[in-house]
Amino acid sequence: MMAYDERRILEMLHEDDISRRRAFEAIVNNFSEQLYWQIRHMVLSHDDANDILQNTFIKAWVNLDSFMGYSRISTWLYRIAVNETLTFLNRQKVTVPIETDDEGDLSIAERLESDPYFDGDLTERQLQEAIATLPDKQRMVFNMKYFNEMKYEEISEVLGTSVGALKASFHIAVKKIEEYFNNID
Amino acid sequence: MEKERLYKIDEHQARRPFSVPEGYFDNLTQEIMAALPEQESIYSTKITVTPWMRIRPYLYAAAAFAGIFFCIKAAVGINARNNTTDVAQVEETTIYSDEYIDSFLETAMIDDYTMYYTLVDAN
Numbered sequence: 592m593m594a595y596d597e598r599r600i601l602e603m604l605h606e607d608d609i610s611r612r613r614a615f616e617a618i619v620n621n622f623s624e625q626l627y628w629q630i631r632h633m634v635l636s637h638d639d640a641n642d643i644l645q646n647t648f649i650k651a652w653v654n655l656d657s658f659m660g661y662s663r664i665s666t667w668l669y670r671i672a673v674n675e676t677l678t679f680l681n682r683q684k685v686t687v688p689i690e691t692d693d694e695g696d697l698s699i700a701e702r703l704e705s706d707p708y709f710d711g712d713l714t715e716r717q718l719q720e721a722i723a724t725l726p727d728k729q730r731m732v733f734n735m736k737y738f739n740e741m742k743y744e745e746i747s748e749v750l751g752t753s754v755g756a757l758k759a760s761f762h763i764a765v766k767k768i769e770e771y772f773n774n775i776d
Numbered sequence: 777m778e779k780e781r782l783y784k785i786d787e788h789q790a791r792r793p794f795s796v797p798e799g800y801f802d803n804l805t806q807e808i809m810a811a812l813p814e815q816e817s818i819y820s821t822k823i824t825v826t827p828w829m830r831i832r833p834y835l836y837a838a839a840a841f842a843g844i845f846f847c848i849k850a851a852v853g854i855n856a857r858n859n860t861t862d863v864a865q866v867e868e869t870t871i872y873s874d875e876y877i878d879s880f881l882e883t884a885m886i887d888d889y890t891m892y893y894t895l896v897d898a899n
Contacts, residue, residue: 592805615812620805627804631794645811652812711793714783719793737790765785772783 595621601660615655618664619648625739626672632734633676633727635699635719637708643679647672662748669749673731680727699723721771725764732757733764 595617603614626647631640650671651658658667699720703709711719722730731750735741736757743754750757 612809616805616809619808623804623808624801627796627801628792628794632792635794637794637796645808648808649812708795708797709793710795711791714788715791715793718788737785738792740790768785769783 592620593617597664600664604655604658611655615652618651618668622665622668623648626668629669629735629739630672630676632722632738633731634679635702635709635723636706639679643672643675647675650675666745666748673749676731677727717772717775718768721768722764724771725767729760729764732760733768736761 593613593616600614600617603610605611623644627640627644630643630647631637634640634643647668651668658664700716703711703716703719709716722733725733728750732746732752735746735749736743743757746752746757747754752760
């Protein structure tokens with residue numbers, strides 16, 4: 592497989608079908624894992640994350656001609672992944688009734704406990720529960736910053752939100768999560 | 777007094793508590809590539825070039841040059857005509873300057889009455 596060279600890849604995307612496919616393969620190879628983790632932190636289930644990741648790359652491939660190279664490839668892919676994830680979550684809210692009680696969203700805890708691909712301890716499970724209480728976009732910002740260690744500037748490009756607003760959003764998310772822990776202790 | 781924070785985000789190192797099926801990332805690229813639909817790039821679409829398509833640019837260029845040539849020729853023709861008129865007027869002005877007319881009138885032995893009728897007849 593060819594090495595990842597963004598300039599060369601952008602050139603190859605405008606060449607014949609074989610070059611185009613080879614360039615896209617290099618893109619998939621370079622970004623699939625980091626995109627997977629971004630999606631996985633939002634939807635929690637491996638199967639859902641895998642489906643959304645596949646859809647993300649299919650959308651990118653089908654709309655390849657509309658990508659003019661004005662942004663970095665990673666930014667473009669993240670935007671598609673974010674949209675696909677939010678669409679999935681919105682659809683899930685409509686189709687899957689969420690079981691809740693006064694102390695929080697128990698379905699998240701139950702799902703994580705029985706998930707063979709979740710290997711966190713009690714505190715990490717509680718952290719996931721706390722994160723799940725955040726609004727979708729705030730959760731996205733928190734995950735990008737905390738788990739994926741993205742810079743505010745990068746998140747700003749992907750979400751189209753100012754750095755100042757992102758910092759405020761992250762700060763509020765941290766407060767809410769700490770508050771969640773205070774209430775369960 | 778503010779309640780002491782029992783859990784502080786910045787005191788915990790972010791760790792992913794998730795895992796994936798064994799070998800998942802090893803085969804991921806191949807799986808994604810296999811799932812992509814076939815598509816033809818707009819950049820690689822083959823176009824059959826006919827003889828007409830080959831000579832068309834030259835014909836368009838020739839037509840454009842011919843058009844420019846006739847435009848220039850027409851413009852030059854109009855200017856030449858305008859310039860002739862201007863030259864004639866300039867010449868008349870030069871020939872019949874005020875000094876010339878004054879000196880002519882002084883020596884021509886024409887009285888005002890004759891001059892008046894000459895000018896009226898000329899108009």
